[in-house]
Each structure stands twice: as C-alpha cells, then as structure tokens.
Amino acid sequence: MxxxxxxxxxxxxxxxxxxxxxxxFNRNLPKNKIGESWELAAHKxxxxxxxxxxxKDKSLTELINKYWIEIMGTRIKxxxxxxxxxxxxxxxANDKLSVQVHPDDEYAAEHEDxxxxxxxxxxxxxxxxxxxxxxxxxxxxxxxxxxVSIEDGSLVDKLNRIKVKKGDILFIPTGTIHSIKEGVLLxxxxxxxxxxxxxxxxxxxxxxxxxxxxHIKEALDVVDFNRDDxxxxxxxxxxxxxYQRKILxxxxxxxxxxxxxxxxxxxxxxxxxxxxxxxxDGKGIINYENGKVNIKGGETILIPAVLDEYKIxxxxxxxxxxxxxxx
Numbered sequence: 001m002x003x004x005x006x007x008x009x010x011x012x013x014x015x016x017x018x019x020x021x022x023x024x025f026n027r028n029l030p031k032n033k034i035g036e037s038w039e040l041a042a043h044k045x046x047x048x049x050x051x052x053x054x055x056k057d058k059s060l061t062e063l064i065n066k067y068w069i070e071i072m073g074t075r076i077k078x079x080x081x082x083x084x085x086x087x088x089x090x091x092x093a094n095d096k097l098s099v100q101v102h103p104d105d106e107y108a109a110e111h112e113d114x115x116x117x118x119x120x121x122x123x124x125x126x127x128x129x130x131x132x133x134x135x136x137x138x139x140x141x142x143x144x145x146x147x148v149s150i151e152d153g154s155l156v157d158k159l160n161r162i163k164v165k166k167g168d169i170l171f172i173p174t175g176t177i178h179s180i181k182e183g184v185l186l187x188x189x190x191x192x193x194x195x196x197x198x199x200x201x202x203x204x205x206x207x208x209x210x211x212x213x214x215h216i217k218e219a220l221d222v223v224d225f226n227r228d229d230x231x232x233x234x235x236x237x238x239x240x241x242x243y244q245r246k247i248l249x250x251x252x253x254x255x256x257x258x259x260x261x262x263x264x265x266x267x268x269x270x271x272x273x274x275x276x277x278x279x280x281d282g283k284g285i286i287n288y289e290n291g292k293v294n295i296k297g298g299e300t301i302l303i304p305a306v307l308d309e310y311k312i313x314x315x316x317x318x319x320x321x322x323x324x325x326x327x
Contacts, residue, residue, distance in 0.1 A: 002306050015035075038088070235248050270305075279296060
C-alpha cells in the first residue's frame, strides 16, 4: 500500500527571487522571481501534493491525517501526530534577503498561534564568486547596542559576514541573526514553521511601493546575544566501495546527511521514522518490498516509516533528512 512518495514543488515568488532553480534543476518555473521552492511541506501556507502512485493528487496533510503512524513512524509522539515536523526548501537569492531571526518553540507557541520555532540548516548548492551570508552578530554586540544600531541605521556594522562556496554547511539555530545575500542557491532543512522576524530590509520597498513590515520588538525578544561562535559546520564522513555518507548536521529537531551513492545504499525505517531524500544530481532506482521508484536530480521523495527497508541503486547525490540519530 505504501511506497516512496514524490511531490510537486510549491513555488513562492519573492522580491529577492530569481530563475536559478529552473537552471540548476532543469525545471519550468511559473514566474521569473521564484525565491523558494517548497519541496516537502505540510503547513497552512503550503502543503505538498503527491505526484506518483495510488496517492497521486492527495496532499501530504491528508495522508498524515489518515495514516500518521505509517507515514511518520513511532519516533513522533502521538500528541504531535497532526503536524509534520520538517519543511524542506530550495532558496534562490538573486538579491539579498532581509536581515532576520526566527523564534524558538516556546516563543512561537505563545506569540504565533501555536506555530513551531524555526531551527534550520543550509547546504550551499551553488554560489557566485565572492558570495556571502550574514551569519550572526559580531562578537560582543549587546542587546542595547543592537537596538540602538537599528534606530540609528548602523546595524550593518554589527553583522557578521561569511564567504560561502558550493558544498558549505551552516547550522542556524533559533535566535541567530542571518541573511542570505545575492548569488547563493541553497537547500534548507528546517522545522515546520513559516515564522520570520525581519530586522532590516536594506531600505527597499515591496511590490506595492511600500517598505516591508519589520518585527523589531519580536526580534529583540528572541535574538541570542550570548552566542559568538559563528563558523561553518564540518561534516563527518563515512564511506565504503558502494557509497559515501557525510553527516552535515544533527540536532534535536533533525539530522541531515549528504549521501553519494556510487553503487547502492540500503536503510531500514522499520516503522520508526520517515526519511526525506532531496535528490541533487544523478539518477537511480529506489527498490522497496513491493516495487521500485525511479529517482533523479531535482526530485524529492518521502520514505514512509512503515517501509521495512529501501535500497537506492545507481549513481545519485542526495540530501537525506530524518528525525533523531541513525537507526
């Protein structure tokens, strides 16, 4: 009954978006300023639609409501069964994003109508020479200094900049000031939240000719002023003659690894957890007990927890995300 599920991307037009998702993944985009592609989502602001098999044209939300334990597995608490924990995106920054911050679970639950917090990680898919991100504040910046710099227009002097290139990894816990600047294409693995507090929007206006809304009070509430170790993450590598695995990020909300299959790779969900495969390049086949599903670059696949085992065969590069540590 259950099988690896493919989905139709949900495209989000943004003032800072571009057309690089179309170029990188050979897709036809509905508009020319697509900033986000929601690859896998079950959120009030967008839910993924299945694009293959018996569940084709059903939403992920519908499937979770009916088959939550088969889809998500026993690692999800029963009280959380109505909310998929992750949101998988591709972001194309043709222009710089606002300087922003995300709240944690507690603050979001209280102030954002029960929304989750938003811890996230970025994997840089492509970057123009000299591309950079805003990643945290400079060491020693206090809450009062931060507040004053917003008021007097000197915030950019307080921001920590970091150069990035293809393959870089950044972990963005809640409370971290950040911004993606122009010339960066990245994959984002995050908690299932769409809450963002803008602090500074580079003095630009939106499509309506008005400045976009800022959220200064909320940002001051949630920014972590104690952290100053803003460095790129380092992966942990495992390999054999069939595949290479690099653990990119592991935290209480998710683990993400880069999987380079050169021959084959097997995993055993065994009812415990789902897995999400964001295929970056190549092509192959996912074999499971009742059949097989083709996989290629630009596709995102949800492996339901109820599958005892699946096996990827071929030559394919994948971001593999799941809850908790490896089984």
